[in-house]
Amino acid sequence: MMEANAETGNRTEARAPLIAPAIVLVRPQLGENIGFAARAMGNFGLRDLRLVSPRDGWPNDKARAAAAVADVIVDEAKVYDTVEAALQDLNFVLATTARPRGMVKEVLSPETAAPALRARALSQERTGVMFGGERNGLDNDSIALADAILTAPVDPEFASLSLPQAVLLFAYEWRKAEKPEGLGRVTAFDGPAQEGVAAPDTRPATRAELFGLFAHLEGALDEAGFLKPPEKRPAMVRSIRNMFHRMGATDQDVRTWRGIVSALTRRSTPPRA
Amino acid sequence: MMEANAETGNRTEARAPLIAPAIVLVRPQLGENIGFAARAMGNFGLRDLRLVSPRDGWPNDKARAAAAVADVIVDEAKVYDTVEAALQDLNFVLATTARPRGMVKEVLSPETAAPALRARALSQERTGVMFGGERNGLDNDSIALADAILTAPVDPEFASLSLPQAVLLFAYEWRKAEKPEGLGRVTAFDGPAQEGVAAPDTRPATRAELFGLFAHLEGALDEAGFLKPPEKRPAMVRSIRNMFHRMGATDQDVRTWRGIVSALTRRSTPPRA
Numbered sequence: 001m002m003e004a005n006a007e008t009g010n011r012t013e014a015r016a017p018l019i020a021p022a023i024v025l026v027r028p029q030l031g032e033n034i035g036f037a038a039r040a041m042g043n044f045g046l047r048d049l050r051l052v053s054p055r056d057g058w059p060n061d062k063a064r065a066a067a068a069v070a071d072v073i074v075d076e077a078k079v080y081d082t083v084e085a086a087l088q089d090l091n092f093v094l095a096t097t098a099r100p101r102g103m104v105k106e107v108l109s110p111e112t113a114a115p116a117l118r119a120r121a122l123s124q125e126r127t128g129v130m131f132g133g134e135r136n137g138l139d140n141d142s143i144a145l146a147d148a149i150l151t152a153p154v155d156p157e158f159a160s161l162s163l164p165q166a167v168l169l170f171a172y173e174w175r176k177a178e179k180p181e182g183l184g185r186v187t188a189f190d191g192p193a194q195e196g197v198a199a200p201d202t203r204p205a206t207r208a209e210l211f212g213l214f215a216h217l218e219g220a221l222d223e224a225g226f227l228k229p230p231e232k233r234p235a236m237v238r239s240i241r242n243m244f245h246r247m248g249a250t251d252q253d254v255r256t257w258r259g260i261v262s263a264l265t266r267r268s269t270p271p272r273a
Numbered sequence: 274m275m276e277a278n279a280e281t282g283n284r285t286e287a288r289a290p291l292i293a294p295a296i297v298l299v300r301p302q303l304g305e306n307i308g309f310a311a312r313a314m315g316n317f318g319l320r321d322l323r324l325v326s327p328r329d330g331w332p333n334d335k336a337r338a339a340a341a342v343a344d345v346i347v348d349e350a351k352v353y354d355t356v357e358a359a360l361q362d363l364n365f366v367l368a369t370t371a372r373p374r375g376m377v378k379e380v381l382s383p384e385t386a387a388p389a390l391r392a393r394a395l396s397q398e399r400t401g402v403m404f405g406g407e408r409n410g411l412d413n414d415s416i417a418l419a420d421a422i423l424t425a426p427v428d429p430e431f432a433s434l435s436l437p438q439a440v441l442l443f444a445y446e447w448r449k450a451e452k453p454e455g456l457g458r459v460t461a462f463d464g465p466a467q468e469g470v471a472a473p474d475t476r477p478a479t480r481a482e483l484f485g486l487f488a489h490l491e492g493a494l495d496e497a498g499f500l501k502p503p504e505k506r507p508a509m510v511r512s513i514r515n516m517f518h519r520m521g522a523t524d525q526d527v528r529t530w531r532g533i534v535s536a537l538t539r540r541s542t543p544p545r546a
Contacts, residue, residue: 042431158315263499
């Protein structure tokens with residue numbers, strides 16, 4: 001489903017749901033690649049898949065299998081005979097190609113295209129991105145139907161972005177553009193990809209807990225004769241303490257280290273007859 | 274092969290070539306996916322492909338075919354029996370997983386990970402990113418060997434990033450990070466941005482040094498009976514290793530800890546008459 005646009009509720013035109021771009025695959029060859037493209041779409045919030053004359057017909061079992069959990073996107077894909085038919089309802093269309101081939105068109109990267117399409121979608125424009133078939137990419141006639149060109153910054157020496165890879169990069173940037181203020185910091189979903197430190201059932205150790213550990217460890221090290229000579233002791237102690245600070249020790253970590261120190265030193269008091 | 278570091282002879286570290294991250298595929302299954310991953314690497318300037326126990330053996334014709342023009346990356350891939358062996362020369366390693374699964378580690382997105390690794394590479398650190406096999410992803414023991422977690426902001430409803438797709442997103446962001454003005458935010462590109470390294474004459478520990486410390490410490494703890502009961506040992510070991518990774522241990526830190534373990538355990542062999 002499309003995202004609701006709750007945060008811009010005071011702008012009337014923004015209250016309608018944002019319509020994410022359509023992904024238009026023009027004469028794709030392998031069913032697997034259609035499925036992989038659908039999977040890439042699903043991962044990053046795109047749902048509207050359109051196919052122009054898929055070589056191996058439609059429906060295609062291989063496409064469905066390759067889509068994995070995104071098979072619903074394959075099931076709901078629309079099939080057209082011509083590029084023109086597939087683009088009918090769209091207001092703004094990008095053509096993906098590595099080679100602009102002499103056309104005077106604006107060239108966008110995925111990174112710049114995604115927010116540009118999002119801005120148009122927020123204004124209730126319907127947008128789409130065309131991708132060509134595996135062998136030759138988009139033909140010039142299809143490119144000519146687009147408003148601008150989308151191209152990824154690939155290494156010219158290895159330029160070989162596959163169809164699903166190209167879809168993935170656009171979809172990924174589309175998702176990132178959802179929260180422009182949060183680029184790179186906050187993800188759009190509340191799920192597993194939040195940045196920060198993954199710390200289940202733990203909390204940062206208090207200074208009291210850390211100091212208790214320091215006293216325990218340093219006491220053991222003094223007894224073991226490790227913190228010598230005396231004039232070097234302060235620097236050695238600081239260095240060890242700094243390591244614990246740098247690791248961002250949790251309460252559980254402190255308990256673990258106290259257990260380690262106890263275990264290693266417990267061996268030093270062998271039973272005496 | 275790693276790039277030669279020919280220009281470092283005159284100690285002008287800013288002039289030394291930057292060493293791009295290694296891509297480490299841990300127990301990958303399908304040759305096609307290895308090839309697609311190599312292709313994604315080639316598109317965005319990565320060359321160092323490492324394979325840990327590929328399921329179908331090596332070399333693999335399907336990998337070569339899927340790599341297309343990036344077949345040279347497949348041809349030069351290095352194969353290892355264990356994750357530890359594949360990481361030996363690396364200073365900073367990310368583990369790709371959607372599910373941090375109870376580990377206390379920093380979590381980065383491709384967008385934040387790429388400039389972070391680039392900053393380290395500019396400081397002559399060797400970096401790498403691990404990706405797990407198609408079926409289950411990275412196992413916890415492999416994740417525990419990493420400094421931080423890499424995860425993409427996928428839609429939880431469709432979370433299904435394939436192995437080559439995950440490699441592609443990282444490679445793409447690595448390429449984008451090459452031109453900081455294209456990132457839209459400030460990053461530390463002008464020089465070393467090593468966190469947690471205070472003394473100028475230290476460097477981040479290599480994985481070989483850390484693994485040596487782990488063996489030393491865990492051996493001592495086994496002997497002390499600390500890592501019990503046996504069914505809890507793997508989780509305890511991972512937790513301890515993660516703490517060292519989080520602290521960003523230097524070579525000096527590793528020496529310090531080996532000294533600490535030796536000192537605390539030396540007391541356990543009192544002179545006997």
